[in-house]
Amino acid sequence: MEAKLFELLKRDHRQVEKWMTQIEDGAESEREDLFTTLQDALEKHMQLEEKHFYPQLQKINQLKGLAADAFEEHEKVKNFLSQLEDLDVDDDEWISTFSEMRQDIMHHVQDEEKKIFPGCTQYMKAQLLQEIGEKCIEEKERSTSARSAKKGKSPKR
Numbered sequence: 001m002e003a004k005l006f007e008l009l010k011r012d013h014r015q016v017e018k019w020m021t022q023i024e025d026g027a028e029s030e031r032e033d034l035f036t037t038l039q040d041a042l043e044k045h046m047q048l049e050e051k052h053f054y055p056q057l058q059k060i061n062q063l064k065g066l067a068a069d070a071f072e073e074h075e076k077v078k079n080f081l082s083q084l085e086d087l088d089v090d091d092d093e094w095i096s097t098f099s100e101m102r103q104d105i106m107h108h109v110q111d112e113e114k115k116i117f118p119g120c121t122q123y124m125k126a127q128l129l130q131e132i133g134e135k136c137i138e139e140k141e142r143s144t145s146a147r148s149a150k151k152g153k154s155p156k157r
Helices: 003-025 028-058 061-085 092-123 126-152
Strands: none
Touching (some): 003 028, 028 061, 028 092, 061 092
16 A cells, blocks of 8 residues: 555654754754764665655656655755765754754655645555555665664674
């Protein structure tokens, strides 16, 4: 069912929102580790959407514009992430850039959940949405397994 795809993406959205709140409200000492976690999650989430989901949206006239906007919003987030990497997490510029990125991400999430997902339900076949969901879940599981395997290795000396 298409719900698997939307559940997966919404679960990612809620987790990203949680990390962004922790970064803004939490201890400065935890900011860098939380940001690294957030950045990794955002990159994987965007990659899934860009590889499996958005290309399908582009094939449907009624969703082409939303897909183009979503790709553009992803590029903005990637630029923000790059800028943030080059700044100190305790720098005022880092904090203001992060806040700006957060606003853009929240806007993007709203667009996806309020416009794109309902549009998919209206214009895409349930079977296609199910297939996209399965591909995204499989890739996410592979990615998580690979990451777990890396963490299990002893550090190089």
